[in-house]
Amino acid sequence: xxxxxxxxxxxxxxSIKTVSNVINDYPHIRPTTKERVEAAIAELxxxxxxxxxxxxxxxxxxxxxxxxDLALAYFAELAASVIAxxxxxxxxxxxxxxxxxxxxxxxxxxTSPRRKMSDGLIFSPxxxxxxxxxxxxxxxxxxxxxxxxxxxxTDHLTMRNVEAARAATEYLIxxxxxxxxxxxxxxxxxIGSAALRLQGYRExxxxxxxxxxxxxxxxxxxWHRANGAxxxxxxxxxxxxxxxxxxxxxxxxxxxxxxxxxxxLRVPDDVAVMGFDDIDEAQYSIPSLTTVDxxxxxxxxxxxxxxxxxxxxxxxxxxxxxxDFEIVQRESAPAVAR
Amino acid sequence: xxxxxxxxxxxxxxSIKTVSNVINDYPHIRPTTKERVEAAIAELxxxxxxxxxxxxxxxxxxxxxxxxDLALAYFAELAASVIAxxxxxxxxxxxxxxxxxxxxxxxxxxTSPRRKMSDGLIFSPxxxxxxxxxxxxxxxxxxxxxxxxxxxxTDHLTMRNVEAARAATEYLIxxxxxxxxxxxxxxxxxIGSAALRLQGYRExxxxxxxxxxxxxxxxxxxWHRANGAxxxxxxxxxxxxxxxxxxxxxxxxxxxxxxxxxxxLRVPDDVAVMGFDDIDEAQYSIPSLTTVDxxxxxxxxxxxxxxxxxxxxxxxxxxxxxxDFEIVQRESAPAVAR
DNA sequence: AAGGCGTCTTACAACGTTGTAGGCTCGGAG
DNA sequence: CTCCGAGCCTACAACGTTGTAAGACGCCTT
Numbered sequence: 001x002x003x004x005x006x007x008x009x010x011x012x013x014x015s016i017k018t019v020s021n022v023i024n025d026y027p028h029i030r031p032t033t034k035e036r037v038e039a040a041i042a043e044l045x046x047x048x049x050x051x052x053x054x055x056x057x058x059x060x061x062x063x064x065x066x067x068x069d070l071a072l073a074y075f076a077e078l079a080a081s082v083i084a085x086x087x088x089x090x091x092x093x094x095x096x097x098x099x100x101x102x103x104x105x106x107x108x109x110x111t112s113p114r115r116k117m118s119d120g121l122i123f124s125p126x127x128x129x130x131x132x133x134x135x136x137x138x139x140x141x142x143x144x145x146x147x148x149x150x151x152x153x154t155d156h157l158t159m160r161n162v163e164a165a166r167a168a169t170e171y172l173i174x175x176x177x178x179x180x181x182x183x184x185x186x187x188x189x190x191i192g193s194a195a196l197r198l199q200g201y202r203e204x205x206x207x208x209x210x211x212x213x214x215x216x217x218x219x220x221x222x223w224h225r226a227n228g229a230x231x232x233x234x235x236x237x238x239x240x241x242x243x244x245x246x247x248x249x250x251x252x253x254x255x256x257x258x259x260x261x262x263x264x265l266r267v268p269d270d271v272a273v274m275g276f277d278d279i280d281e282a283q284y285s286i287p288s289l290t291t292v293d294x295x296x297x298x299x300x301x302x303x304x305x306x307x308x309x310x311x312x313x314x315x316x317x318x319x320x321x322x323x324d325f326e327i328v329q330r331e332s333a334p335a336v337a338r
Numbered sequence: 339x340x341x342x343x344x345x346x347x348x349x350x351x352x353s354i355k356t357v358s359n360v361i362n363d364y365p366h367i368r369p370t371t372k373e374r375v376e377a378a379i380a381e382l383x384x385x386x387x388x389x390x391x392x393x394x395x396x397x398x399x400x401x402x403x404x405x406x407d408l409a410l411a412y413f414a415e416l417a418a419s420v421i422a423x424x425x426x427x428x429x430x431x432x433x434x435x436x437x438x439x440x441x442x443x444x445x446x447x448x449t450s451p452r453r454k455m456s457d458g459l460i461f462s463p464x465x466x467x468x469x470x471x472x473x474x475x476x477x478x479x480x481x482x483x484x485x486x487x488x489x490x491x492t493d494h495l496t497m498r499n500v501e502a503a504r505a506a507t508e509y510l511i512x513x514x515x516x517x518x519x520x521x522x523x524x525x526x527x528x529i530g531s532a533a534l535r536l537q538g539y540r541e542x543x544x545x546x547x548x549x550x551x552x553x554x555x556x557x558x559x560x561w562h563r564a565n566g567a568x569x570x571x572x573x574x575x576x577x578x579x580x581x582x583x584x585x586x587x588x589x590x591x592x593x594x595x596x597x598x599x600x601x602x603l604r605v606p607d608d609v610a611v612m613g614f615d616d617i618d619e620a621q622y623s624i625p626s627l628t629t630v631d632x633x634x635x636x637x638x639x640x641x642x643x644x645x646x647x648x649x650x651x652x653x654x655x656x657x658x659x660x661x662d663f664e665i666v667q668r669e670s671a672p673a674v675a676r
Numbered sequence: 677a678a679g680g681c682g683t684c685t686t687a688c689a690a691c692g693t694t695g696t697a698g699g700c701t702c703g704g705a706g
Numbered sequence: 707c708t709c710c711g712a713g714c715c716t717a718c719a720a721c722g723t724t725g726t727a728a729g730a731c732g733c734c735t736t
Contacts, residue, residue: 004692004693005693015716015717016693016716017695017716020693021694024694028712028713028714028715029713029714030713030715047451048454048692048693049393050454050693051393051398051455051693052692052693053692053693054693054721055393055691055692055723056694056695056720062432069418070415071414071415071618073411076418077408079408083434083435092434093433094430094432095432097421097422099422113386114388114430116388117388117430225618225621226621226622229622280562283564284592284593284596286595286596286599342723344722352685353685354723355685355725356684356685359684359685359724366682366684367684368683368684368685371685386722386723387721387722389721390722390723391724392691393691394691394725
């Protein structure tokens with residue numbers, strides 16, 4: 001059905017290679033020939049078969065992005081930025097969701113034959129751990145996002161979780177809060193965003209001589225809104241006093257605000273709320289959410305440019321790239337408590 | 339670098355076709371041969387080259403999904419569902435964002451050589467209009483989502499916008515509201531979600547003998563939160579009385595609730611708010627949002643199965659498939675006003 | 677013992693593209 | 707007039723896979 005180089009070549013009365021040369025702007029083509037070929041291309045509505053081109057060139061012109069779940073605003077916004085950045089470099093993005101498939105699903109993803117369908121992978125694992133570091137030894141360009149694995153054999157982009165969480169906590173302390181609850185901790189976790197942010201929290205407390213109180217820690221495996229609300233209710237039901245909440249991400253924070261309201265606690269009057277991620281919604285929630293912008297836009301852009309460098313053959317030791325963060329001040333936690 | 343059928347064949351001492359047969363579960367293979375081949379495959383870590391397979395078979399094993407912007411929750415959740423449904427059928431999804439590229443961007447997308455990289459396209463246009471219907475005559479499986487074009491030459495999935503908007507408006511009327519503002523109308527639009535939902539609104543008013551008041555209509559081109567807030571403020575500043583708001587999507591509703599709060603109006607006490615889309619956030623906003631579930635999950639599943647049917651060669655006239663809707667009652671608009 | 681048939685395996689071509697090597701034409705220099 | 711080289715174009719092979727046609731082998735039937 002679709003026209004091929006052969007069809008165009010026959011119509012234009014030249015060899016297929018000449019047609020190919022016209023398409024690829026090879027310099028030495030007689031203008032009249034070029035014209036004839038272009039006319040034939042237009043007449044047949046020829047477009048190159050990218051699959052064949054891929055086979056020949058070894059490049060697919062696409063990169064894969066693997067995230068846990070696009071329905072999570074953080075990953076959706078990350079994906080939007082990655083797609084935009086890739087497009088600027090002429091690449092398309094296929095998205096894989098690891099969902100609730102767990103560790104095995106993530107490992108399978110790394111070795112799936114589908115990897116051959118893209119030139120590289122930007123991977124944000126959720127379940128893999130340091131023990132799986134060997135699985136990252138793959139023969140295609142791989143850029144790792146997140147905090148599950150360190151010192152791997154690949155380029156790694158991450159945020160300054162400890163420093164950012166510490167800064168967020170100190171912001172709450174500076175605004176006059178002393179009893180700061182946490183929502184979203186993963187119990188027993190050593191690395192991973194939750195553990196690192198928790199560590200930043202503890203460092204901030206310690207630096208200000210505030211004792212750590214385990215009863216202020218609300219655990220939660222997943223980071224959906226519902227989990228934030230549940231975790232917050234748990235803390236409230238313990239009857240322990242608190243005047244601020246640091247939610248380990250924005251989504252949890254929205255759930256937590258919801259639970260606070262149900263309990264008759266006012267934000268920020270009774271309880272200040274700090275999030276983490278600065279998703280779009282944080283600007284428009286009621287109250288709007290004070291949060292940490294962990295440099296998501298930079299991460300997306302850099303992930304794409306980094307994977308492209310590797311695709312183009314850059315041979316350098318694995319790099320660890322850290323995004324800058326910023327506290328975005330909004331209503332849920334004003335700089336100074338009244 | 340990577341092993342090919344040739345390498346495996348050489349190691350196992352058979353022809354490449356035999357290896358291919360083993361991989362594709364061709365029945366007549368001697369068990370000993372099969373074993374030897376499988377051992378060779380394991381030893382070399384062979385995985386098939388999907389690009390070559392695509393070239394040979396004409397199938398890429400991937401479908402494309404084109405949406406305006408993944409950062410919009412509705413499309414992110416749609417994409418998540420589409421990817422999950424596609425995966426269940428062994429397909430990957432590449433996502434294209436048309437963003438602010440406008441009509442031309444959408445038309446280009448339909449003819450881009452990239453279309454050859456996937457077996458079909460699920461397309462949710464935002465700018466194309468009925469005049470562009472001819473552009474939908476493409477030679478690959480195309481499933482259209484949304485309300486921009488009707489009676490096109492392709493399968494079309496859409497929601498019952500008029501009926502759903504009418505039901506939503508009647509819900510507000512039944513709960514005792516009479517002055518119902520609209521947020522998100524597109525002025526002068528004839529088809530498209532905005533126009534259809536506005537039409538449903540007018541039908542409901544008319545059916546209940548409530549006069550239409552143009553001063554209650556808040557226009558807005560884009561449907562981000564900020565637009566909802568701006569449009570709502572505009573209506574408030576007109577000084578016209580109203581006791582309910584029908585936002586043409588949830589995101590607008592959140593923006594509108596924000597503006598209402600700033601103006602000292604309580605939801606739902608002073609003003610009831612109705613959204614449209616039932617995005618995840620609607621459950622957890624404060625107050626939670628009464629909204630219309632337009633059947634997004636069904637649309638995603640059906641879009642994938644429909645495009646697959648066409649990929650598999652189904653030859654049938656273009657179909658128009660309508661999703662069922664449902665009013666989801668939450669706090670922002672209780673069934674009965676006090 | 678020969679023919680036939682079913683089982684297993686192979687060689688070859690093809691999918692549509694691009695790199696390589698080489699051939700033809702024409703103008704200008706020797 | 708011949709030779710050379712630049713400019714333009716072509717034939718062929720290759721990327722890695724699978725469909726087709728056919729070959730080799732062994733077993734059963736007659």
